[in-house]
Amino acid sequence: NAGVTQTPKFRVLKTGQSMTLLCAQDMNHEYMYWYRQDPGMGLRLIHYSVGEGTTAKGEVPDGYNVSRLKKQNFLLGLESAAPSQTSVYFCASTAISPSAGGVEQFFGPGTRLTVL
């Protein structure tokens, strides 16, 4: 059981380049999330998905797109990277359990992205 994995772990981009971050989970979770964390700050939600084929905007969605074509994968895309997108990106997943208040999220190890 690998839990939540993220690819790549590190990446350096030039302004204007594009890239896709991959998040994969093997726990059959319905809900998946992408967060970013800037230095000295808490995590901020970018986009999330409540199931295969569905996505929704979070707190800071501008400049990002996402896709959830398979239940186990959640992709985060940067079409034209900007220096302001330099951050650590975390993916998370959860199996919502309403009876337990169910937001125990499992996080991946993060992707450290630098945009020059």
Next chain:
Amino acid sequence: DAKTTQPPSMDCAEGRAANLPCNHSTISGNEYVYWYRQIHSQGPQYIIHGLKNNETNEMASLIITEDRKSSTLILPHATLRDTAVYYCIVPNAGGTSYGKLTFGQGTILTVHP
């Protein structure tokens, strides 16, 4: 999410109990209190959650006041590896925001030898 207030930093001696407070005075009756922590450079880790009863697991204890307006996370015997940022979160229950977490600044806990 209901707003939470935590002290920015706390210190604790190794082997002693660490008591981390959190105020959540606007919490609704069906909203849970969750605690996560983030060790440097790693993804956040779930610790414990509760509704109104005190809870205990292998990592920590959670004490929630009777009026539910505040709670305390207790690490009974802190170790150096418990040095981390601790987040108290009250997620929205139900609706389209269900399951989303809002991370504030948290409390930086430093455990000293």
